Amino acid sequence: MNQNQEIKMELLKEFSHVENPVSFCREAYKFLTEGDEVEPRVLRSSESKNEEDGIYLVYDDGSYTLFETPSQSASKDGITGIGVVYDGHAFQVALKDLGEQPLIPKKKWDKLEDDDHYTTECEGLHDWDFVTATNLLKEQGSEVPLPEGWYIPTLAVLEVMCFWQDRINEAIKFAGGNPMPGSYHWSSTEYYRCTARYVYFGNGFAYNYYKYFGYVVRPVAAFNL
Numbered sequence: 509m510n511q512n513q514e515i516k517m518e519l520l521k522e523f524s525h526v527e528n529p530v531s532f533c534r535e536a537y538k539f540l541t542e543g544d545e546v547e548p549r550v551l552r553s554s555e556s557k558n559e560e561d562g563i564y565l566v567y568d569d570g571s572y573t574l575f576e577t578p579s580q581s582a583s584k585d586g587i588t589g590i591g592v593v594y595d596g597h598a599f600q601v602a603l604k605d606l607g608e609q610p611l612i613p614k615k616k617w618d619k620l621e622d623d624d625h626y627t628t629e630c631e632g633l634h635d636w637d638f639v640t641a642t643n644l645l646k647e648q649g650s651e652v653p654l655p656e657g658w659y660i661p662t663l664a665v666l667e668v669m670c671f672w673q674d675r676i677n678e679a680i681k682f683a684g685g686n687p688m689p690g691s692y693h694w695s696s697t698e699y700y701r702c703t704a705r706y707v708y709f710g711n712g713f714a715y716n717y718y719k720y721f722g723y724v725v726r727p728v729a730a731f732n733l
Contacts, residue, residue, distance in 0.1 A: 517632055522731055559598075559733050563675050564591030565683065566731065568602055575679045587683040590676055591731040593677045597636055598731040601669060601676055602658060603685025608722035609652045611660070611704055616649030619721040622702045629714055630707050632697040641696035648701075658727035660696035663705045663714060663729055667694075669693075670712045679685035692723040 517531040529549075563575040575582070575590075590599035612620065627633060629637075633639065642659035645652075652660065661669060669688065677687035692707045697705045699716035706723050707714050 509701050510622060522688070535625050535653065541579065561593050561595065563596070563672065563679050564731070565679060566591045570732070572731075572733075575587075575677055575682070577673075577698055579677075580682060584683060588684075589729060589731075590679045590683065592668060592676065593731070593733070594672070595723050597664075597668075598733055599638070599661075600729040600731045601680070601688075602655075602727040603680055603683055605688065605724050606653060607635065607688065609694070609725045611645055611652065611696070611719040612649055612719040613651055616651075617702065617718065620648060620702050620719075621699050625698070625701050625704075627661075627700075629705070631666065632695070632714070634701075635662040635697050636664045637666055638662045638696055639719040639730075640697075645696055646660055648719075652725055654727055658693060658729045660725055661728045663695040663697035666693055666695040666705075666707045667712065667714070669728075670707050670709050687724055689724060694723040694725050710724070 516599055519662050528721050555646055560574075565575050565587050566572045566589040568588045569584075572591050573582050587603070589602060591598065610617075638659040638661050642650075642654070644658065654660070666667045670693075673688055673690075680687050688709060693707050695705045695707065695714075699705055702718060703716045703718050705714055705716050
């Protein structure tokens with residue numbers, strides 16, 4: 509057994525009684541570097557498949573770390589999104605919104621044929637599939653300038669974003685992004701073919717309106733745990 513293997517075996521033995529080794533290492537590192545000019549970096553892992561509900565910082569290498577306030581010791585370098593894990597669902601929130609955008613421009617909206625299609629609010633609150641919903645809008649002529657791999661949140665996703673807006677905004681500000689405003693945000697969940705759901709972040713209420721109207725679009729993406 510070489511020296512590295514011996515050190516590894518000793519560390520594993522010491523950590524066998526520690527309930528949360530990652531948190532233990534994080535606090536130990538903070539203690540050892542306290543007063544130094546070195547910016548502490550938290551251990552980041554993309555291996556766990558059972559992360560707890562909460563807000564995460566997602567990095568450009570695919571790794572992530574739980575966002576802890578007020579004593580946040582994570583690196584600000586390379587953050588590409590804010591991860592959200594809520595009741596078994598996971599997604600990323602973009603650091604910046606796209607401003608007020610129509611889901612469908614008026615010239616294309618005029619050609620949409622409404623029908624007896626109808627999505628209840630209850631159905632919308634169980635709609636987590638923002639990929640399918642966004643792709644449907646694209647087929648209808650949406651010109652929202654979404655970055656590759658990013659989508660318009662469904663009603664279920666948007667309500668979680670509103671519910672946790674203070675915590676998400678803290679993480680966004682930490683990452684140098686633009687916080688979500690307390691205004692009207694589009695979802696990609698339809699009401700009728702010509703209308704869609706939106707949420708007012710001032711009170712969390714969901715409404716519906718014509719898709720050609722301009723509300724804030726905050727992109728979301730998959731959060732691969």
